[in-house]
Amino acid sequence: MQVSGIDIKVIKSKRKTLSIYIERDGSVSARVPEKVKDEELQDILNSKEYLIFKHLAEWEQLNANAVEREYVSGQSFLYLGRNYRLKFAEVEAGKLHFRKNTFFLNPTDKDKAKELFIDFYKQKLNTKLPGIVKSYQEQLGVLPRILKVMELQNRWASCSANGNVNFHWKCAMAPIDVLHYIVVHELAHLIHNNHSKLFWNEVDKILPNYDAQIHWLKINGAGMDL
16 A cells, blocks of 8 residues: 555554554554455555654654675674674684674685674574573563574564564674563563553563663664674
8 A cells, every 4th residue: 555655565463453663674564453444444544644754754864873884894893782893814714703802704704794794693692592581481471482593674573473482683783681672572472462551561560661772772773784
């Protein structure tokens, strides 16, 4: 569907309310109750034209913080909320090394630097996440089945109906307190698969100051990229 020339991806499900989202890539999506007819939906979306343009303007402003990183010595890369410089040196090839607050790559690996950074982030998350998830699953009384670190496009994390929880490898770029928030957020979805007041109450029980983490992601999320 379209509103004033803006394409809107419609996702229908067994939800009770309609919500509009600006995805991390700037696309617009609408989560809609499955019983809403297309004619009615178009009228509802048209009535929200101002809100859609307002959110898009905010997205453009926030994405001014996006950076284009080059794989050259001296370029900085995020890891757990801090920037560290990359240096090419005669280290073991085929692997990204991190020591003394510096990333090291063998010059022969420059063409596959992005792939090696992604592998590094995945490895670090696969090491850190199980312990974090275990502590919060006990507090929330949930039991996720499988944890995966993967490419999730425009989401930081997701969970399935059968209890599998997935995390974007980019989460390794976030500060540890933000990573904890992402974990709690996703585990709370195993109790309430929506963003209702009950859902946010579950998050608030564990992380009363979660607004600070949401704010960090809102401001810095565009820069969490390669």
